[in-house]
Amino acid sequence: MRLVAGxxxxxxxxxxxxxxxxxxxxxxxxxxxxxxxxxALRENLLLDIDVTGLASGTVLxxxxxxxxxxxxxxxxxxxxxxxxxxxxxxxxxxxxxLARVLHGGDVQVGDPVRALDVxxxxxxxxxxxxxxxxxxxxxxxxxxxxxxLAHLAGIQTSYCRAFPRLxxxxxxxxxxxxxxxxxxxxxxxxxxxxxxxPTSLQQSALEGE
Numbered sequence: 001m002r003l004v005a006g007x008x009x010x011x012x013x014x015x016x017x018x019x020x021x022x023x024x025x026x027x028x029x030x031x032x033x034x035x036x037x038x039x040a041l042r043e044n045l046l047l048d049i050d051v052t053g054l055a056s057g058t059v060l061x062x063x064x065x066x067x068x069x070x071x072x073x074x075x076x077x078x079x080x081x082x083x084x085x086x087x088x089x090x091x092x093x094x095x096x097x098l099a100r101v102l103h104g105g106d107v108q109v110g111d112p113v114r115a116l117d118v119x120x121x122x123x124x125x126x127x128x129x130x131x132x133x134x135x136x137x138x139x140x141x142x143x144x145x146x147x148x149l150a151h152l153a154g155i156q157t158s159y160c161r162a163f164p165r166l167x168x169x170x171x172x173x174x175x176x177x178x179x180x181x182x183x184x185x186x187x188x189x190x191x192x193x194x195x196x197x198p199t200s201l202q203q204s205a206l207e208g209e
Contacts, residue, residue, distance in 0.1 A: 001044070003066045005104040009044050018192045019100075020071045020123065020130075020154040026096035027051040034084065034091060041080070041095055047113055051097045054115075056122035059206065062113050065105025067206065069196075071098045071123050072130075072154065098154065100196055102206065118205045120198055127155045131163070132170055134195065138177040142190040146180050152192040 001009055008015035008022030015022060026043035027050050030036070045062065054060075058070040076088040076095045084090075124130050130153040138144050144152070146160040153159075167175035179185070198206065 001107045003062070003068070003101045003104045003107060005101055007104075008101055012044065018152060018195070020152070020196065021074075021098045022101055023068060023099040024074055024096050025051045025054075025068070025070070025099055027094075030091065030094045030096070033094070034087065036084065036087075040084070040087075041091075043096055045107070049113070052094055054097055055119075056125075057120045059102065059116045059118050059120060060099075060113055061116055061209070063105055063107045063111035065103060066101065066107055067103035067116070067209075068099045069102050069120055071100060072125050074098045102198070116206075116209050118202065118209060120202055127153060127159065128166055130154060131166060132174070134192070135170065135174050135177050137192075137195055138190050142188045143177050143179045143183075143185075144190045144192070145183075146178060148189070148191060149178050152195060 003023075004010050004015070006017050008019075023044040024042065025045050025047055026041045028046055028048050029050050030041065031038075031046075045068075052073065054070045056070055056072055060068050060070065062068060073093045074096050076091050076093075080087040080091065080095070124133065131149060134144070134149055134152045146163055147157055149163070150157050150159055163178065167178055179187075197203075
């Protein structure tokens, strides 16, 4: 597999420069615990560790070159039930961790994986906190559409139905940064560029590894 910096796995339908869900990391222990068939969790990378023990912001070196940034737990979806009865409910957060690619490279079966001493900013597990974080990053004078807000927060667009109530709780200044697709105001739309970029100090530390 080839990992592409800022994109994900080459050829993967979910590769996306502005998604926190570029990769799914699963642990071999989950497969053993639930007696799953190969690739039942639909992971990109299967690791011989308990991936749910990885803290958000952890940077992993996979193989000789690739660096991936752990983001947050992957929510178990109903599609997993096709592989085993009530698997989604039983496996919960043990499905794995979502990650982004910081530095690309080729990855092969048996490649070593190690955590670096560099830690990047953690992202919340609670989707509501992630929505608030994205809104806090919207540049002055810009807005973000509901659909793009959901995308950047790593949730399905069905969550947009809950946005009005959530936004009211965040206060008018923050709430005004999100608009529906029907909004016709000429305010510039922000696509999320730079949202997941490491700080300059963090980037320097990564380059020193």
